[in-house]
Amino acid sequence: MKKEAQKHGKFSLKILHTCIICSIIGVAACNNTASTPKDNTATDKDVAGVYVPPDTSTIPHDPFGDMVRYGRELVINTAYYIGPNGTVGKYLGNKMTCANCHVDGGTRPFAFNYFSTHARYPQYRGRENKILTLSERVNNCIERPHSGIPMPLDSKEMVAIVSYIKWLGSNVPVGQHVKGDESLEIEFPDRAANPVKGGAIYAENCASCHGKDGEGAWNADSSTYTYPPLWGKYAFQKGSSPSRVVKLARFIKANMPDKKATWQKPFLTDEQALDVAAFINDDRIHERPQKKDKTIPDYPNFAFKAIDYDAGPYIDTFSALQHKFGPFKPIVEYRKAHKQQVIW
Ligand code: HEC
Ligand code: HEC
Known part of the structure; x- marks a missing residue:
């Protein structure tokens, strides 16, 4: 953690220098800065070297x-x-x-x-x-x-x-990633993610907004949600990215509970984020919509299947249940040892 902070510290200095030079010579396409002068003030975000998208006031009138x-x-x-x-x-x-x-x-x-x-x-x-x-x-x-x-x-x-x-993404070079465009990393515990523990975390920290049954909460005229659903027939589909435990846990870590968690200061520990994501995505207790056209399987070339996708076949020897809930470390180690792709 400390090492990470130091890394950001160094990075930020470099970015700050680049920004100052950019603003002096007026280079609009400067990565990590927006093109308006007011966005060049160092906020927490750009100090950490994270990409700052242009301000909506700069959307051209054309x-x-x-x-x-x-x-x-x-x-x-x-x-x-x-x-x-x-x-x-x-x-x-x-x-x-x-x-x-x-x-x-x-x-x-x-x-x-x-x-x-x-x-x-x-x-x-x-x-x-x-x-x-x-x-x-x-x-x-x-x-x-x-x-x-x-x-x-x-x-x-x-x-x-x-x-x-x-x-x-106006300021992002073609083909490149920028800092902040992916999810926060999660450190995997030695055990599997535990939906029962996740249920308790959910009741305490999430149900107040997303509902006891994950149904979310409508806005005043029921045209959309004030708090979106997490499972049930109107929530995201099985097989979609958020239905994968690790993918979802990494989002939850940086963003939920809303207003309490930030990427700089997550609220849940990595283990808790995994447990609550396991609870939300546990098909044994929660229903969600299914893919309509089942004639085309997901990941027909299973060498490219995301590790936390919960239906086989896989290129490794682990069960679908382990792919869904973990423990993930042995799968990652196996894949590396066999020179197979580690894809999330
Ligand atoms: C229930 C959650 C959810 C909703 C709703 C949703 N998405 Fe996504 N979307 C995702 C996730 C998760 C990913 C994968 C992100 C990742 O892998 O980091 C994704 C990926 C994408 C990507 C690819 C991003 C990239 O950089 O590769 C695009 C484009 C996208 N969504 C557009 C949309 C649009 C447009 C809508 C609304 C019509 C929408 N999404 C609604 C969850 C959602
Ligand atoms: C204070 C209300 C609030 C609390 C508490 C809260 N959320 Fe959310 N959540 C939101 C809102 C609002 C959104 C929509 C994104 C946004 O506007 O920030 C959201 C979006 C989400 C999404 C993505 C959208 C979807 O419906 O799939 C997930 C997943 C999620 N929350 C999980 C959780 C989990 C897990 C917890 C508890 C650890 C939690 N939330 C606690 C308000 C809340």
Whole structure:
């Protein structure tokens, strides 16, 4: 932990220097800084070297800027526009918003943000075993966590969402990652994640907002959620990224309970985050929507299957149950020893 802080300290100095030079010579495309002068003040975020997306006040007033603004609207008020009763199209199967998971409209560090997303697509996706464009990846989330039907790739809404994601990552070099665009790391305990312990953590720290039965809480006119559901028929689908225990635990560590946890100061320990993610994703006690088209299996090339995906076959010898709940260390060690990919 101390070592990590020192590392950030050094990094921040370098970033700060770069920023000062950038602002003097007026380089707009300076990585890790926004292009407006007021964003050049050193906040906690950029001191830690984390990517700072441009400020919304800098969205240009031209046709592209209009698309960016509409895309941001769609990401934040998704159900209103494209939900089951959507005003411009009926694509989603539930009333969640993109921003329920891509927190703050995809601008929060370590919260499934879109910092480097545009810079990294098209890319190979193991689950489909093919190269997906960014628009196809957006449809992945519409079909899976949202249990919806894909939007036409050339629809105004799709173009708007992709434009917004591109604008957010304006300062990210093509093909690169930036600090803060992935989830916080989790240190694995020697034991499996424990859904029973997770249930107790949930009751104490999560149920007040997400509900005793994980059902979430509607907003005033039930058009979307004040607190999104975590399981049940309107929650994210089985097989979608958040239905994987490690993927979810890493998000929870940095972001939940809301208003209490931050990536700089997580509220739960790594073990507790894993336990509560195991509880949420335990199919023996919680139902959630299933993939509609089962004719195409996920991860047809299972060498690229995420370790915490909970259905075999696998390239290693561990059970589906161990892949779901752990202990994860032996799987990682086995894979390394056999020169197999370690994918989360
Ligand atoms: C229930 C949670 C959830 C909802 C709702 C959701 N997503 Fe996602 N989305 C995820 C997760 C988890 C990932 C994988 C992130 C990772 O691997 O770090 C993801 C990944 C993505 C990616 C790829 C990001 C990258 O950098 O590779 C895009 C693009 C995306 N989502 C767009 C959307 C859009 C647009 C919506 C709304 C229509 C949406 N998502 C709704 C959870 C969600
Ligand atoms: C004070 C209310 C509050 C508490 C307490 C809280 N959350 Fe959340 N949670 C939210 C809100 C609001 C969102 C939507 C994202 C945002 O706006 O921050 C969210 C989003 C989520 C999501 C992603 C969206 C989804 O529905 O799948 C998960 C997972 C989650 N919370 C898990 C937890 C867990 C686990 C705990 C307890 C450790 C917890 N939350 C405690 C308010 C809360």
